[in-house]
Amino acid sequence: KIRLVAQARSDNMACTYDLRCAGRLVATHTVPAARPIPGGKPWLELEKFLANDPAAALLAYGQATEAAKARGPAPVHEVVFDGLATGATAAYELWLPHAATVLVHALETAGPCTVERTVDRRPRWITHGSSITHCSEAHSPSRTWPATAAQLADLHLISLGFGGQCHLDQAVARLIRDT
Numbered sequence: 001k002i003r004l005v006a007q008a009r010s011d012n013m014a015c016t017y018d019l020r021c022a023g024r025l026v027a028t029h030t031v032p033a034a035r036p037i038p039g040g041k042p043w044l045e046l047e048k049f050l051a052n053d054p055a056a057a058l059l060a061y062g063q064a065t066e067a068a069k070a071r072g073p074a075p076v077h078e079v080v081f082d083g084l085a086t087g088a089t090a091a092y093e094l095w096l097p098h099a100a101t102v103l104v105h106a107l108e109t110a111g112p113c114t115v116e117r118t119v120d121r122r123p124r125w126i127t128h129g130s131s132i133t134h135c136s137e138a139h140s141p142s143r144t145w146p147a148t149a150a151q152l153a154d155l156h157l158i159s160l161g162f163g164g165q166c167h168l169d170q171a172v173a174r175l176i177r178d179t
Contacts (some may be wrong), residue, residue, distance in 0.1 A: 013100035133161030
């Protein structure tokens with residue numbers, strides 16, 4: 001059994017976790033948002049976006065963000081992946097939410113197991129892009145297109161996809177250089 005205790009930084013986003021082993025998806029677990037936003041988007045007035053009023057949309061998004069900050073983080077939640085294989089050596093990958101920021105409080109294992117740090121020797125692939133690379137609409141974190149492509153090519157993925165048109169280009173370029 002693997003048990004994760006975490007907390008979303010915002011109470012309006014669902015948190016989806018994937019557990020993978022040997023390239024296979026073992027399980028997906030979603031913790032619903034404590035205070036979901038209608039339509040599932042991080043802004044309150046989606047129709048203003050659809051009406052092509054960027055100033056009103058930006059204002060609505062800012063108001064929603066400030067309201068979420070005022071409320072504080074979501075409650076602590078627990079995710080348990082149970083019924084895992086025993087008696088064999090296996091490397092599990094726990095994929096954190098791709099559409100929400102979380103603070104990890106604890107990661108525990110139970111049962112007859114030994115936890116060891118592994119070194120990922122696969123070639124590293126860094127992706128950078130806007131919302132298309134971020135893939136916030138993907139079903140789960142290991143099923144974004146960068147994750148799928150990395151798995152097919154047996155690469156160690158670092159995804160730097162940011163919703164919001166990549167306005168951090170120079171900072172991200174330095175991060176990629178340093179990595």
